[in-house]
Amino acid sequence: MRMASIAALGLAIATQAQEIYLTTTGYTTRPQCTKSTASPSYHFQPFSYSLKETVRYATSIPSPTTTKTYAPVYEDAAKHLRTTVSTSSWGNWLPGQTVISATDSSNPYGQAAWSSMWLNAGLQNYTTTGIFSTTVSPTPVPTSELVLPPRDYFGPTDCYNFPDDFIFGVAGSAAQIEGAVALEGRSPSLLEKFASASCPKDYVTDENYFYYKQDIERLAAMGVEYYSFSIPWTRILPFVLPGTPVNKQAIDHYNDLIDTVLDAGMQPVVTMLHFDSPLVFVASDNIDRVPIWVTFNEPLLYAFNFQGVDNVIHAHAQVYRFYHEELKATGKMSLKLNDNFGVPKNPKNNSDIDAANRFNEMQLAFFADPIFLGKQYPDSILHTLPGARQLNKTELKFIGQTADFFAIDPYTATVVSPADEGITACAANKSSSNSLFPYCVNQETKNVYGWNIGYRSESYVYITPTYFREYLSYLWNTFRHPILVSEFGFPLWKESEKELSDQRYDSTRSTYYLSYMSEILRAIHEDGVHVMGALAWSFIDNWEFGQPSQFGIQGVDPKSQERFYKKSFFDLVDFVKARQR
Incomplete structure (x- = not known):
């Protein structure tokens, strides 16, 4: 076979291995997982139309006989608050209502004070009432x-x-x-x-x-x-x-x-x-x-x-x-x-790999390294974002494993590659008007061959199940917590x-x-x-x-x-x- 044919065959095998996902519904038993090897037997039989639709009845979980608790009840939990709070109720801010309609202006937490927040928000003319x-x-x-x-x-x-x-x-x-x-x-x-x-x-x-x-x-x-x-x-x-x-x-x-x-x-x-x-x-x-x-x-x-x-x-x-x-x-x-x-x-291009790692690091590890691993903020954050500082040992101990x-x-x-001028040059110029700062990577929705990364929605979402599986592996093996x-x-x-x-x-x-x-x-x-x-x-x-x-x-x-x-x-x-x- 020519090399092009071998490559095409390999691509077909890889595609089969990943599967093409289409939907189904109405299973009451598991789908068959083995193929039949029997030879067909052709024959005639009486024909009749059959009803294919079925009715799905409510399958809600039965109401529990007991309720499991995980913490103190509200009244006991409130005792742990560092300030004393009282309970109050307020009315409604309806179209045309103003703070003047309330007469308790001397109360900092009264109806007038509550109404004034809506008045000051500049929203007094909207329609707030629905059917119920x-x-x-x-x-x-x-x-x-x-x-x-x-x-x-x-x-x-x-x-x-x-x-x-x-x-x-x-x-x-x-x-x-x-x-x-x-x-x-x-x-x-x-x-x-x-x-x-x-x-x-x-x-x-x-x-x-x-x-x-x-x-x-x-x-x-x-x-x-x-x-x-x-x-x-x-x-x-x-x-x-x-x-x-x-x-x-x-x-x-x-x-x-x-x-x-x-x-x-x-x-x-x-x-x-x-x-x-x-x-x-x-x-x-x-x-x-x-x-x-x-x-x-x-x-x-x-x-x-x-x-x-x-x-x-x-x-x-x-x-x-x-x-x-x-x-x-x-x-x-x-x-x-x-x-x-x-x-x-291009997963074979080290620069693209570095760009993807930086992108995920700045969006996830920025939060997750201190909280899940008790680790310092990533270097990409400390070396890029204005005002960035390291967490001290006391902070790391307090934040870690929370x-x-x-x-x-x-x-x-999303498909990621480095900024055209390179990540280092982009990140170094903190006052730059470069629209890619601070990530300093290109983000797009087409792969290296020009195909959309998946089927497109009305928003930013594309159907990308195989990348999703890779994502789960990345999260589990990087941050080491149940997902x-x-x-x-x-x-x-x-x-x-x-x-x-x-x-x-x-x-x-x-x-x-x-x-x-x-x-x-x-x-x-x-x-x-x-x-x-x-x-x-x-x-x-x-x-x-x-x-x-x-x-x-x-x-x-x-x-x-x-x-x-x-x-x-x-x-x-x-x-x-x-x-x-």
């Missing part, structure tokens, strides 16, 4: 909504099971689903102030603040085991600082939310800060029944300068030690990091412009989820990587910071707030359930 004004009582999900979609022809062919303790669930965040931003005592956050004036705001979104019981009912009907959500700082402490009054309505609300999750047979995963920093410028709440806590969500996106990251790392360590050492709590705690995994444009697992939001990958895939998801191209039936039939999103879950199984069983769980983003289409991207495995009609399941939800659940022992 009180908590909606849940109703059972009709069986008609639980009918399986038609099966796709191809699907994963793995023969692996998930470990018994594997965490499977879905995720959302308060700012993106709750709405009710100025109701029941919540004060302004940065998102209301700085979201682009031309973009839709988060004032109503999915009205989950009042509709959470029905949302949880819908998740339970699909057999979801874990529900990840966030608690807004500005609901718990409207005046933000320690020693200011706690909002009793908020405490009661999130207590009931956690109880509703537990009563449905699910487990809560709680994030304490998910982009919604208080506008005034840490939280206090319901710690006893929550097994998994996250302190910060993706701090890289809002704290990428040396002082910002340094503050996040110290704050995280303080909360972690308070939780485990003062409260003697037994749940697990970490922070969520994000990084579109940097892969070298995470119980490695939470990562690994949506996709929680705390978010991953895929927004279809212009999904919002499609008819409802086409939005529901989101096979490309299924391809994303099933290929990534397949690679998790391969990472666990073939690479020895401890992946402790995966949480799909998002359990419903939500407010993506004013962007049109829809990540949800459920859709929502914003006018009626009616929800509908998408095909990918069924596919993802069936994939996991068929691979549980």
